[in-house]
Amino acid sequence: MDSDESQIIPPGRDMDLDRDILVDGFLALYEECTHETLMRSKPISSFVQKFQPAIIQTKTRMMKASDFEVKAVIGRGHFGEVRVVREKTSNAVFAMKVLRKSDLLNQPEISFFEEERDIMATNKSPWITQLHYAFQDATNLYLVMDFHAGGDLLSLLSRQELLHC
Structure with missing residues (x-):
């Protein structure tokens, strides 16, 4: 062998x-x-x-939600919300996506969050947000990633489209 x-x-x-x-x-x-x-x-x-x-x-x-201080909620969606958080031990600021397990389990196709996590965790591109932590508790899944001020891509595209109408 x-x-x-x-x-x-x-x-x-x-x-x-x-x-x-x-x-x-x-x-x-x-x-x-x-x-x-x-x-x-x-x-x-x-x-x-x-x-x-x-x-x-x-x-x-293990990492848990209480290790972070929520500064603001910056987005809400069908499966959860995105928060700006500060890590209590390092004072670093991140975006935290919180996905409700109950909502995910009610959907026939729920693998998107695993794919999102894997892409952010393994990427080396400066164009893809870096994942720092992924963890869960009894009710939620948490993805903690770089915070980029300025909003999400969909909102930016919507604003650009409205300006050019």
């Missing part, structure tokens, strides 16, 4: 992104295992007890 064959993460892939995927998957598995019906199983109960301290520690270190 070549040394390349033993790699879990293929060459050229972003290791931090893959680590985040594994942590998210592990947290989801843990949460599913804590349901009362599954906890009746001895192996599942043992798994939950064994990893509970690590899960608690991981959750306390």
Whole structure:
């Protein structure tokens, strides 16, 4: 077996992104295992007890909405809203898109937010907004990205069209 064959993460892939995927998957598995019906199983109960301290520690270190101070709401849409926020630890200003899970789950095609997140997270273009954080809680998905004053592209195009009529 070549040394390349033993790699879990293929060459050229972003290791931090893959680590985040594994942590998210592990947290989801843990949460599913804590349901009362599954906890009746001895192996599942043992798994939950064994990893509970690590899960608690991981959750306390994870990014959450309370890590940001909301300065203003700058847009509302069908799935949520966009806010200007200040990160409490660094004082950096970002745009935070908050998407309601309940609204997303009621739509037949909901993968757009995953595509948006992936594009912003992996892009190297100065023309695409950089994603800094993506996280979720029980009710919302959060995308925290660079804040560019001046509004969104659709509003800009609408204003330009109105000026040229």
